[in-house]
Amino acid sequence: MSSVKKVTDHPVEDAYGLEIQEGDVYWMFGKTVVSDLNLKTYLIEEHNMECFRAME
Template identity: 40%
Template sequence: MVKKVEDLQEYRDTKDLETRIHKLPSDAQTRIIQNIVSQTCWHGPATREWLENEISSQEQLETMFSKPIEDHPVEDVFGSEIRTGDKWFEDGAGRVVLEDNAEDYLVEVTGVQFFRAIK
């Protein structure tokens, strides 16, 4: 008895992961790709379990950021206008930050320092 590739569980699982990734917005897909590269370079091969967790994390983020709110703030803490369809978050102190200003928030409000490896 010859089995078709399409009948293998591994094939079905792979197609399921592909479908889940394609349903995500392009910025989430890009984050997954960046994380795969980082995982592979620093920790070794990305396993199926790792990839499933990565996709689930991005799906959860999209769900959290995609809740439509009719009565949203007009601008964020940096003065940027928040328009329909924009993504933003509110920290524990009630500061509203537009997604595009998240790095500024991390540097200016929380004091995070960013570094870049050159070798």
């Protein structure tokens, strides 16, 4: 993830109430903060995106 920017003024929590800690990766959708841990949930619930898992 070479395009990840390190910031000192990170948000306190994401849209799901998860506390953003130092070193966490989070995404900004306009003014909505979404932790990397909640990204799949956010995309499915808020943007009706489908999620797939590749099988062997």
